[in-house]
Amino acid sequence: MRILFAGDIVGKRGREVLAKHLPSLKAQYEPDFVIVNGENAAHGKGITKKIYNSFVSLGADVITMGNHTFSNDNLLTFIGEADRLVTPANRDPDKPSRPVKFLEYQGKKIAVFNLVGEIFMDPVTESPAAALERLIREYPADLRIVDFHAEATSEKAILLRLFYDRVSLIVGTHTHVQTADECVYKGCAFISDIGMCGGYDSIIGRDTQEILERVKTGKHTHFVPADTPGIFSAVVVDFNDETCRAESIRRIQIRPEEPKPGFRNADKVTFWIDNPSFPGIHTAKDLYEALSGIWCRETCAPRMREEWTPENKTLGQCSVTAFLCQDIFGGEVYGVPLEDGNYHCFNVVEGEVFDLTSEQFTGKDLVYTRAYPQSRKTHFAKEEKRLRYELLRQKLIEKIS
Numbered sequence: 001m002r003i004l005f006a007g008d009i010v011g012k013r014g015r016e017v018l019a020k021h022l023p024s025l026k027a028q029y030e031p032d033f034v035i036v037n038g039e040n041a042a043h044g045k046g047i048t049k050k051i052y053n054s055f056v057s058l059g060a061d062v063i064t065m066g067n068h069t070f071s072n073d074n075l076l077t078f079i080g081e082a083d084r085l086v087t088p089a090n091r092d093p094d095k096p097s098r099p100v101k102f103l104e105y106q107g108k109k110i111a112v113f114n115l116v117g118e119i120f121m122d123p124v125t126e127s128p129a130a131a132l133e134r135l136i137r138e139y140p141a142d143l144r145i146v147d148f149h150a151e152a153t154s155e156k157a158i159l160l161r162l163f164y165d166r167v168s169l170i171v172g173t174h175t176h177v178q179t180a181d182e183c184v185y186k187g188c189a190f191i192s193d194i195g196m197c198g199g200y201d202s203i204i205g206r207d208t209q210e211i212l213e214r215v216k217t218g219k220h221t222h223f224v225p226a227d228t229p230g231i232f233s234a235v236v237v238d239f240n241d242e243t244c245r246a247e248s249i250r251r252i253q254i255r256p257e258e259p260k261p262g263f264r265n266a267d268k269v270t271f272w273i274d275n276p277s278f279p280g281i282h283t284a285k286d287l288y289e290a291l292s293g294i295w296c297r298e299t300c301a302p303r304m305r306e307e308w309t310p311e312n313k314t315l316g317q318c319s320v321t322a323f324l325c326q327d328i329f330g331g332e333v334y335g336v337p338l339e340d341g342n343y344h345c346f347n348v349v350e351g352e353v354f355d356l357t358s359e360q361f362t363g364k365d366l367v368y369t370r371a372y373p374q375s376r377k378t379h380f381a382k383e384e385k386r387l388r389y390e391l392l393r394q395k396l397i398e399k400i401s
């Protein structure tokens with residue numbers, strides 16, 4: 001028998017990445033059962049009926065939870081009929097619970113349990129070990145699986161040593177970072193943490209900027225899930241059909257493709273410059289990446305402002321960007337004449353030609369060899385352009401300091 005167990009699904013990006021990868025992984029590994037941890041599925045906290053049903057439609061046979069089980073009240077409206085859900089057996093004593101999900105495989109009875117840890121976690125009603133002893137007594141089965149939703153690696157390792165002879169799979173969830181300690185310990189498969197399905201460029205699935213803001217200012221924030229391309233994390237575990245003991249455990253981790261810098265000649269520029277006024281910005285790629293989170297409607301030329309979107313972030317940003325780039329790296333600013341009489345500005349540094357705002361022209365061919373030197377004085381004679389340049393520069397300095 002084979003089980004695929006996917007780690008904590010965090011918010012929309014986590015749900016997307018599950019929907020994206022699960023069908024092909026099911027075709028590849030042919031698991032008999034799929035288990036997912038859904039405690040962060042609804043915007044990072046809890047689960048809703050709609051999300052529960054979407055996991056069922058994707059083929060989840062069991063959905064385990066954790067410390068956020070009841071963070072979204074919507075669960076209370078359907079927990080009675082959510083027969084694939086398993087909730088932690090040692091917390092939330094005043095809430096309805098689903099302490100076990102039974103599965104059947106070739107006449108064998110499989111029990112899936114969910115526990116939360118007590119180290120660096122909210123208070124529990126029963127220690128994980130005592131709760132698991134009780135569950136084993138109350139729900140006899142041939143094969144037992146435990147999702148141990150806990151913070152401390154040591155606590156997870158302890159549970160394995162206490163229960164390896166009566167449980168065939170203990171997976172850790174909750175930390176959102178996949179560990180490389182998967183093993184089969186005397187017939188019990190184990191991993192300290194499966195890792196998450198959620199925004200990869202994040203702080204354990206949460207929005208980085210929001211968390212940095214909280215750390216820097218001490219302000220209360222909401223821990224919104226990161227809206228970045230998702231990572232998928234799971235394990236595939238094989239069990240002996242006769243003995244019901246684990247035979248192997250494999251980690252799966254699918255990271256999003258590294259985003260490639262989208263500017264012209266990104267792969268050709270090699271200069272590296274240290275300008276103490278702009279710490280951390282040494283290459284054209286550094287500057288492009290920093291500006292990618294800064295370019296906005298306010299820094300866009302007024303005539304294009306209506307059409308500006310985050311997807312077309314470089315629209316109307318060329319001259320202010322090129323002169324800011326010159327502040328940092330030196331070199332020259334050139335302009336390609338456009339049909340409307342304006343110039344599209346780009347940079348030449350140490351003889352290397354690159355164009356940080358070329359993405360707005362995707363599909364069009366600009367002739368960079370027919371370009372003319374651009375003067376700061378002429379461009380900034382327009383007060384509104386000078387102000388946009390000042391704003392872009394100010395935002396960059398704030399970001400890197």
Ligand SMILES: [Fe+2]
Pocket residue numbers: 039066067068149174
């Ligand atoms: Fe958690």
